[in-house]
Amino acid sequence: xxxxxxxxxxxxxxxxxxxxxxxxxxxxxxxxxxxxxxxxxxxxxxxxxxxxxxxxxxxxxxxxxxxxxxxxxxxxxxxxxxxxxxxxxxxxxxxxxxxxxxxxxxxxxxxxxxxxxxxxxxxxxxxxxxxxxxxxxxxxxxxxxxxxxxxxxxxxxxxxxxxxxxxxxxxxxxxxxxxxxxxxxxxxxxxxxxxxxxxxxxxxxxxxxxxxxxxxxxxxxxxxxxxxxxxxxxxxxxxxxxxxxxxxxxxxxxxxxxxxxxxxxxxxxxxxxxxxxxxxxxxxxxxxxxxxxxxxxxxxxxxxxxxxxxxxxxxxxxxxxxxxxxxxxxxxxxxxxxxxxxxxxxxxxxxxxxxxxxxxxxxxxxxxxxxxxxxxxxxxxxxxxxxxxxxxxxxxxxxxxxxxxxxxxxxxxxxxxxxxxxxxxxxxxxxxxxxxx
Amino acid sequence: xxxxxxxxxxxxxxxxxxxxxxxxxxxxxxxxxxxxxxxxxxxxxxxxxxxxxxxxxxxxxxxxxxxxxxxxxxxxxxxxxxxxxxxxxxxxxxxxxxxxxxxxxxxxxxxxxxxxxxxxxxxxxxxxxxxxxxxxxxxxxxxxxxxxxxxxxxxxxxxxxxxxxxxxxxxxxxxxxxxxxxxxxxxxxxxxxxxxxxxxxxxxxxxxxxxxxxxxxxxxxxxxxxxxxxxxxxxxxxxxxxxxxxxxxxxxxxxxxxxxxxxxxxxxxxxxxxxxxxxxxxxxxxxxxxxxxxxxxxxxxxxxxxxxxxxxxxxxxxxxxxxxxxxxxxxxxxxxxxxxxxxxxxxxxxxxxxxxxxxxxxxxxxxxxxxxxxxxxxxxxxxxxxxxxxxxxxxxxxxxxxxxxxxxxxxxxxxxxxxxxxxxxxxxxxxxxxxxx
Numbered sequence: 001x002x003x004x005x006x007x008x009x010x011x012x013x014x015x016x017x018x019x020x021x022x023x024x025x026x027x028x029x030x031x032x033x034x035x036x037x038x039x040x041x042x043x044x045x046x047x048x049x050x051x052x053x054x055x056x057x058x059x060x061x062x063x064x065x066x067x068x069x070x071x072x073x074x075x076x077x078x079x080x081x082x083x084x085x086x087x088x089x090x091x092x093x094x095x096x097x098x099x100x101x102x103x104x105x106x107x108x109x110x111x112x113x114x115x116x117x118x119x120x121x122x123x124x125x126x127x128x129x130x131x132x133x134x135x136x137x138x139x140x141x142x143x144x145x146x147x148x149x150x151x152x153x154x155x156x157x158x159x160x161x162x163x164x165x166x167x168x169x170x171x172x173x174x175x176x177x178x179x180x181x182x183x184x185x186x187x188x189x190x191x192x193x194x195x196x197x198x199x200x201x202x203x204x205x206x207x208x209x210x211x212x213x214x215x216x217x218x219x220x221x222x223x224x225x226x227x228x229x230x231x232x233x234x235x236x237x238x239x240x241x242x243x244x245x246x247x248x249x250x251x252x253x254x255x256x257x258x259x260x261x262x263x264x265x266x267x268x269x270x271x272x273x274x275x276x277x278x279x280x281x282x283x284x285x286x287x288x289x290x291x292x293x294x295x296x297x298x299x300x301x302x303x304x305x306x307x308x309x310x311x312x313x314x315x316x317x318x319x320x321x322x323x324x325x326x327x328x329x330x331x332x333x334x335x336x337x338x339x340x341x342x343x344x345x346x347x348x349x350x351x352x353x354x355x356x357x358x359x360x361x362x363x364x365x366x367x368x369x370x371x372x373x374x375x376x377x378x379x380x381x382x383x384x385x386x387x388x389x390x391x392x393x394x395x396x397x398x399x400x401x402x403x404x405x406x407x408x409x410x411x412x413x414x415x416x417x418x419x420x421x422x423x424x425x426x427x428x429x430x431x432x433x434x435x436x437x
Numbered sequence: 438x439x440x441x442x443x444x445x446x447x448x449x450x451x452x453x454x455x456x457x458x459x460x461x462x463x464x465x466x467x468x469x470x471x472x473x474x475x476x477x478x479x480x481x482x483x484x485x486x487x488x489x490x491x492x493x494x495x496x497x498x499x500x501x502x503x504x505x506x507x508x509x510x511x512x513x514x515x516x517x518x519x520x521x522x523x524x525x526x527x528x529x530x531x532x533x534x535x536x537x538x539x540x541x542x543x544x545x546x547x548x549x550x551x552x553x554x555x556x557x558x559x560x561x562x563x564x565x566x567x568x569x570x571x572x573x574x575x576x577x578x579x580x581x582x583x584x585x586x587x588x589x590x591x592x593x594x595x596x597x598x599x600x601x602x603x604x605x606x607x608x609x610x611x612x613x614x615x616x617x618x619x620x621x622x623x624x625x626x627x628x629x630x631x632x633x634x635x636x637x638x639x640x641x642x643x644x645x646x647x648x649x650x651x652x653x654x655x656x657x658x659x660x661x662x663x664x665x666x667x668x669x670x671x672x673x674x675x676x677x678x679x680x681x682x683x684x685x686x687x688x689x690x691x692x693x694x695x696x697x698x699x700x701x702x703x704x705x706x707x708x709x710x711x712x713x714x715x716x717x718x719x720x721x722x723x724x725x726x727x728x729x730x731x732x733x734x735x736x737x738x739x740x741x742x743x744x745x746x747x748x749x750x751x752x753x754x755x756x757x758x759x760x761x762x763x764x765x766x767x768x769x770x771x772x773x774x775x776x777x778x779x780x781x782x783x784x785x786x787x788x789x790x791x792x793x794x795x796x797x798x799x800x801x802x803x804x805x806x807x808x809x810x811x812x813x814x815x816x817x818x819x820x821x822x823x824x825x826x827x828x829x830x831x832x833x834x835x836x837x838x839x840x841x842x843x844x845x846x847x848x849x850x851x852x853x854x855x856x857x858x859x860x861x862x863x864x865x866x867x868x869x870x871x872x873x874x
Binding site: 080081082083110116219281282283284310324327332337374376387390421422425433 | 509510512513514516517518519520523546547549550553554656657714716717718719720721722723743746747748749750753756757760761763764765766767768769770771773774811813814816817818819820823824827828830831832833855858859862863866867870
């Protein structure tokens with residue numbers, strides 16, 4: 001049976017910035033068959049489940065292009081420490097104690113938070129229990145790009161073993177869960193993976209037509225250290241070794257990059273996952289995203305983990321992204337409001353190399369959310385695009401659909417038990433604390 | 438009858454950063470008579486209305502130290518224009534058409550938004566219909582610092598007339614509405630008020646023991662223009678004319694200020710209202726707030742108007758304030774999490790020159806809010822101070838009290854009709870649009 005959502009304002013996110021003031025969508029087999037103004041016909045209604053949107057705003061589901069959902073139990077731990085102390089004294093001791101149960105609890109917590117704030121697609125870059133998470137996602141119904149990331153500061157044998165594990169996971173799950181799961185390969189970072197190892201990973205990714213995800217140029221110190229060792233910026237080393245071309249790169253952060261690097265990114269179609277809140281919180285700085293966009297670089301937005309953010313709310317990420325570019329460059333028209341929305345939706349889809357995702361148009365995947373405009377901070381309601389970027393909260397999201405299936409209806413999650421997830425997160429965190437005492 | 442809120446986690450915001458994990462408050466005559474861990478005694482309970490906090494978090498109501506609530510109908514208007522075009526083409530044409538009804542509709546909209554997101558005290562700097570607003574606040578029950586602000590680009594007669602109007606309003610309403618209303622005098626800005634006029638206003642404020650509020654050093658251009666005309670930074674001119682001393686100054690913004698200015702502020706006990714989101718959105722820059730705090734300057738937080746923000750959510754303001762200082766200075770421990778909370782509460786109270794406000798301690802004004810921790814983004818719940826700054830949303834606020842009186846209970850406003858306010862905002866904005874066609 002088809003599904004119709006009628007009586008909605010539709011933010012299509014197409015190139016014309018079209019907003020349908022009063023319209024409906026008809027969903028068939030997980031895709032939009034009709035996106036139209038006005039009302040569905042009698043014939044359409046008879047063949048469909050008809051849902052009244054009550055004047056809500058319908059927009060593409062948000063796409064979170066970088067994160068580590070398994071770290072959400074570490075939200076708020078000692079976060080007044082400088083970066084290195086924070087990692088060494090606060091985060092790593094906990095992370096070393098993570099087991100299957102605590103990882104699962106953290107990930108479920110992340111799924112609840114992301115769904116409730118309107119995220120439909122996300123990235124998980126992590127090294128633990130990836131198969132189990134893929135199975136969870138299959139059940140919960142979200143869309144995700146998953147990867148078993150690798151750190152290469154080890155023997156060649158260990159490197160190979162990790163890569164083999166990554167590849168095996170990637171091959172098994174790519175296009176799995178009714179096409180909702182994609183996979184990537186992921187060298188952790190230039191400072192944790194020697195160039196030769198990165199080269200082997202890139203070669204494997206090319207062979208399997210998989211995108212490659214890596215942290216890049218997050219902190220100034222990292223770049224200084226890298227230049228001391230290699231005599232050049234890590235992106236330049238990738239270029240020199242011809243590792244940028246013919247590869248679908250997605251770099252996380254890209255805070256410390258200059259004009260020539262943006263040209264390299266653009267030339268090779270590489271994408272950036274901009275994580276503004278995490279970059280601020282860890283004292284990393286502000287990526288020159290407006291400049292990247294002007295260079296034609298694909299830029300998506302990411303939350304990074306809840307340990308360094310400390311939320312997984314893409315509305316906040318969008319707002320920070322746009323406001324920062326204006327403030328840092330002291331220019332109110334440095335970046336357009338619409339570009340904020342694009343980064344959180346359709347540009348994010350492009351950064352992750354999804355086709356047919358991120359806009360509300362006929363033929364596109366029916367991943368979308370509804371927001372209730374019945375809020376003081378969204379009034380007067382005329383300027384919907386502006387409100388979505390500058391005023392909306394994750395909590396305004398009332399309904400979440402992926403592939404045309406409702407994962408949240410009127411604020412009730414349908415495929416995951418929130419109460420149970422919150423209780424389990426508390427339990428597992430208490431256990432973790434005990435192991436550290 | 439006294440009121441008891443029991444079964445709450447209490448964020449006292451005292452100097453020891455004390456959080457009472459499980460406790461209660463007893464309110465008598467609008468003030469906290471008891472703030473304690475554990476449970477109220479039988480005797481206490483028998484003499485009180487007892488409210489079960491159900492494990493919620495109780496913290497001081499948030500204090501918004503700079504704003505123009507009458508501008509909320511202009512939320513989201515053409516906000517991709519550069520600053521001057523935005524003012525001239527978008528904002529001022531609307532603002533010139535504001536009448537008593539549209540101003541009232543905008544202000545009520547602001548009250549709803551502020552209450553729902555946990556603000557209990559706010560500043561209104563505006564020139565229209567101040568008496569009517571004071572009456573509204575008297576009814577709604579919030580706490581506010583109000584002022585009829587003045588622009589001095591006019592004849593001496595007009596200047597005097599405006600100042601007289603300001604003074605008359607200030608004298609009539611200071612300590613009005615059961616002490617919930619305070620008043621100030623407010624020259625709009627150094628570039629809209631000649632030095633002589635500012636001097637007359639400061640003199641009047643000293644005579645009446647009123648604080649003085651003024652925009653200061655918001656944009657780089659403003660400072661450059663001022664230096665061209667006066668040969669010095671506007672703060673230095675105030676110092677030269679001996680207008681800083683013996684006066685309770687509250688400056689909004691302070692984005693473009695340097696080391697020597699922070700020393701001047703500290704020396705004269707002047708306060709800054711830091712408006713991070715507005716400063717970013719208008720391309721003004723980022724105030725050096727961490728440095729101000731280290732200099733011992735009083736710093737509160739403000740949203741500015743919904744036209745330049747575009748929300749009035751102090752949780753966001755707090756988050757932006759802390760994250761920006763870390764990111765801009767590329768130092769994760771540049772500012773403490775707790776300082777964010779202090780700026781939004783007790784430092785804000787000091788900036789507005791309230792005594793007995795902004796902490797949960799015996800004898801203090803019973804202005805407080807409750808938040809529900811039953812949210813994924815607030816789990817695990819251990820790190821409450823961190824969560825309030827980095828993860829909490831205005832929408833987590835469930836209850837708001839001012840002077841011990843509930844203005845919101847379980848998300849229901851008790852003294853203002855939200856539905857009516859939203860409908861009136863829509864109606865008045867539609868009327869405004871018509872007058873401009």
